[in-house]
Amino acid sequence: MRVLLHACCGPCLLEPYDALAAEHDVTVCYANPNIHPAEEYERRRDTLRAYAAEAGIAVVELPYEPERWREATEGVRDxxxxxxxxCFRLRLGLTAAEARRLGADAVATTLSVSPYQDADALREAGEAVCAEAGVRFLATDFRDRYPEATRRxxxxxxxxxxxxxxxxxEAEAAAGRERRREERRVARELRG
Ligand code: SF4
Incomplete structure (x- = not known):
């Protein structure tokens, strides 16, 4: 089967690609208008491309149009x-349209390797946009491979x-790190 694999970044590509390529003809699709700022988008893309070139993996990149993410998340950004x-619907929808254009049979996503993403929401979004595009959605769950992806x-x-x-x-992650720092500081004080 010809699979177009939406990839969010290089580290998340490693394990899903290997698992899918063992059974399918896989092309990678970098479709991530959500990434802010542009320098970060390019850094993640270049990391992915460098690995793909080394490993002989085919990559297509869709145009970087951050305004599409802003439109898609209007009213729900908070x-x-x-x-x-x-965001899932947007990125997987772009990938599904590209899969249809390329004549691929199915779409999958590397987001399913991340324990930080909502697996049910991913599956629902993938199934909906792929049904619209007339391609199959491979609802993979690679979360058990996350430690190996991190190690590699x-x-x-x-x-x-x-x-x-x-x-x-970005702001939420920074706030989370600050909160954990503060919790560790308080814990140290309590221990004396
Ligand atoms: S936090 Fe949610 S909206 Fe933001 S980039 Fe990640 S998946 Fe998209």
């Missing part, structure tokens, strides 16, 4: 669950981002 659903990406010296991608997620 509600992470809804914002991510809209570290070993390869890949760039590993510390936030999901959009501008709000």
């Amino acid at each position: 509600v992470p669950t809804e914002r991510c659903r809209a 990406s570290r070993e390869l010296g890949m760039y590993r981002q510390n936030y999901c991608g959009c501008e709000p997620s």
Whole structure:
């Protein structure tokens, strides 16, 4: 089967690609208008492309149009669950349209390797947009391979981002790190 694999970044590509390529003819699709800012988009893309070139993996890149992400998330940007659903629909919808254009049979996504993503929301979004495009959605779950993906990406010296991608997620991740720092400081004080 010809599969167009939506990929969010290099580290997340490693394990899903290997698993799918063992059974299918896989092309990678970098479709991520959610990533902010442009320099970060390029850094993740270049990391993915460098690995793909080394491994002989075919990659197509869709145009970087961050305004599409802003339009897709209008009105739900402050509600992470809804914002991510809209973001999944956008990225997987772009990939599904590209799969149809290329004559691929199915779409899958590397997002399913991340324990930080909502697997049910991903599956719902993937199935809906693929039904519209007339291609199959492979609802994979690679979360059990996340530790190995982390190990391999570290070993390869890949760039590993510390936030999901959009501008709000960058601020949320920074706030989370600050909160954990503060909790550790309070715990140290309590221990004396
Ligand atoms: S947190 Fe990640 S999945 Fe959710 S909207 Fe932002 S970039 Fe998209």
